[in-house]
Amino acid sequence: MAKLGVNIDHVATIRQARGGAEPDPVAAAALAEMAGADGITVHLREDRRHIQDRDLKLLRQTVKTRLNLEMAATEEMVGIALTLKPDMCTLVPEKRQELTTEGGLDVRLNMSGLAEAVGRLQDGGIVVSLFIDPDPDQVKAASKIGADYIEIHTGTFAEARDWKSERAELERIENAIKLGTKLGLGINAGHGLNYSNIRKVAALGGIEEFNIGHSIISRAVFAGLDRAVRDMVDLVKYA
Numbered sequence: 001m002a003k004l005g006v007n008i009d010h011v012a013t014i015r016q017a018r019g020g021a022e023p024d025p026v027a028a029a030a031l032a033e034m035a036g037a038d039g040i041t042v043h044l045r046e047d048r049r050h051i052q053d054r055d056l057k058l059l060r061q062t063v064k065t066r067l068n069l070e071m072a073a074t075e076e077m078v079g080i081a082l083t084l085k086p087d088m089c090t091l092v093p094e095k096r097q098e099l100t101t102e103g104g105l106d107v108r109l110n111m112s113g114l115a116e117a118v119g120r121l122q123d124g125g126i127v128v129s130l131f132i133d134p135d136p137d138q139v140k141a142a143s144k145i146g147a148d149y150i151e152i153h154t155g156t157f158a159e160a161r162d163w164k165s166e167r168a169e170l171e172r173i174e175n176a177i178k179l180g181t182k183l184g185l186g187i188n189a190g191h192g193l194n195y196s197n198i199r200k201v202a203a204l205g206g207i208e209e210f211n212i213g214h215s216i217i218s219r220a221v222f223a224g225l226d227r228a229v230r231d232m233v234d235l236v237k238y239a
């Protein structure tokens with residue numbers, strides 16, 4: 001059965017809109033866990049647009065499931081991770097101007113820098129995942145540099161506007177799952193997944209954990225976080 005990691009960045013986005021103290025992503029993490037989340041995901045961006053260093057410190061002390069820290073493979077972030085020791089680090093590409101992550105890491109192009117970051121994090125006892133597009137060359141490169149997991153970027157699938165491109169992207173995701181599994185990588189997936197499109201990806205099988213944020217927090221605005229997490233847990237586990 002697949003697991004659900006709840007990304008709580010957008011709770012912090014609302015807090016940062018006023019620069020105050022609420023809503024607190026630390027409280028959101030506790031509620032998500034009580035509703036059945038298997039893990040909590042946060043993206044500490046270099047520009048600190050949502051999650052703050054204070055959140056990360058408190059989450060490390062309070063998260064009872066698993067804490068997955070998404071971050072760029074920079075010196076600053078590797079240092080923070082080695083001090084904080086999240087259960088998993090997911091290395092992601094980051095652009096200052098983007099509204100959200102626009103694609104996967106180019107592992108092939110940045111092999112040596114990423115290999116160094118992966119090695120340093122693993123030496124610190126942290127499990128490392130690489131957020132990549134469902135591209136066989138990127139899957140092979142992730143395996144080559146010793147990543148423990150890949151997180152398959154599902155954003156292109158989520159944005160497909162006709163069945164043909166959606167089916168083509170699902171096929172790419174399925175092939176990436178098969179190849180990654182064959183190479184001994186653990187497989188996670190995420191980005192842009194919601195209450196309608198999750199079934200198709202979950203039904204492929206072979207994905208250990210889905211990281212989902214925006215759609216859950218959006219539903220929580222109307223239905224409450226407990227209901228929103230429970231509904232997604234059901235979809236992820238019983239697709």
Ligand SMILES: CC(=O)[C@@H](O)[C@H](O)COP(=O)(O)O
Binds near residue numbers: 099191
């Ligand atoms: C890496 C990824 O797919 C998402 O977790 C995303 O980067 C979350 O960060 P934002 O909420 O800033 O888009």
Ligand SMILES: NCC(=O)COP(=O)(O)O
Binds near residue numbers: 193212214
């Ligand atoms: N890595 C994907 C993630 O954590 C959540 O992405 P989204 O559901 O907010 O698009």
